[in-house]
Amino acid sequence: MPPIDLPDAEEQCAALAALIRPCLRPDTVLVGIHSGGVWVARRLRDLLDLANEIGLIDVSFYRDDYGERGLHARVKPSSIPFDVEGRPLILVDDVLYTGRTTRAAINELFDYGRPASIQLAVLADRGRRQLPICADFCPWRVELDPLHELILSADDDGRLQWSVAEHA
Numbered sequence: 001m002p003p004i005d006l007p008d009a010e011e012q013c014a015a016l017a018a019l020i021r022p023c024l025r026p027d028t029v030l031v032g033i034h035s036g037g038v039w040v041a042r043r044l045r046d047l048l049d050l051a052n053e054i055g056l057i058d059v060s061f062y063r064d065d066y067g068e069r070g071l072h073a074r075v076k077p078s079s080i081p082f083d084v085e086g087r088p089l090i091l092v093d094d095v096l097y098t099g100r101t102t103r104a105a106i107n108e109l110f111d112y113g114r115p116a117s118i119q120l121a122v123l124a125d126r127g128r129r130q131l132p133i134c135a136d137f138c139p140w141r142v143e144l145d146p147l148h149e150l151i152l153s154a155d156d157d158g159r160l161q162w163s164v165a166e167h168a
Contacts (some may be wrong), residue, residue, distance in 0.1 A: 007140055009152060009160035012123045015039060015139035017047035020121060022092065023137075024048065028088045030121075031055035033105050034076045036094025036152040039160055040123055044092060055080040055089075059104035086111035090137075094152040096122040099133035124150055124162075 029052045034042030041054045057078040088101060091105055108116060121137040126144050144150060144164070151163045 008160040012139050019137040033093045037092045039154050041092040043123040053081045062104035062108045080112050084115050088117045089115045090119050092121045092129050094123050095150050096125045096135050098133040099129045099131035100131045129134050
C-alpha cells in the first residue's frame with residue numbers, strides 16, 4: 001500500500017466546526033453515528049460551544065445489508081434526548097463513502113419524528129458513492145483504493161487520529 005498523507009483529525013474537527021458555525025441556528029442539534037461520528041459530534045459540540053445535548057445513533061438495524069451482516073456485539077443503543085420534530089439536525093459521521101450508512105441514519109431519524117432539515121457533516125469524503133448523498137460540511141476529500149479502509153480512532157485521552165487498513 002502506498003503511503004497516504006493523513007491529516008491531523010483534531011485540526012480537521014476545528015476546520016469542520018468553522019464550516020458549520022455560520023449555518024447554526026439556536027435550535028440546531030448534532031446527531032453522531034456510532035462510533036466515529038459520535039466522537040466527532042462530541043468534539044464539535046465543544047468547539048461550537050453548543051448547549052444542546054447531542055443525539056447518538058447506531059444504524060445497525062437500519063442497514064440494507066442487515067440480513068447479510070446480522071447483529072454484531074458492537075451494536076450500541078441509540079439515544080435521541082430531544083424532540084426531532086421540526087428541528088434542524090446536523091448528522092455527523094467520520095467518513096462518507098458509499099452513502100449507505102447515511103441513508104440508514106436518515107431512516108432511523110425519521111422514526112423519531114420529522115426534522116425541519118438534515119445536513120451532513122463528515123471529516124472525510126472518500127468518494128465512490130452508491131447513493132445520491134453528499135456532505136454539506138467536509139474539510140477533506142480523499143481517494144483511496146476500495147481495498148483500503150479509512151479508520152478514525154480515539155486514544156485513551158480521547159484524541160482523534162486517522163489510520164488506513166487493507167481489507168483481508
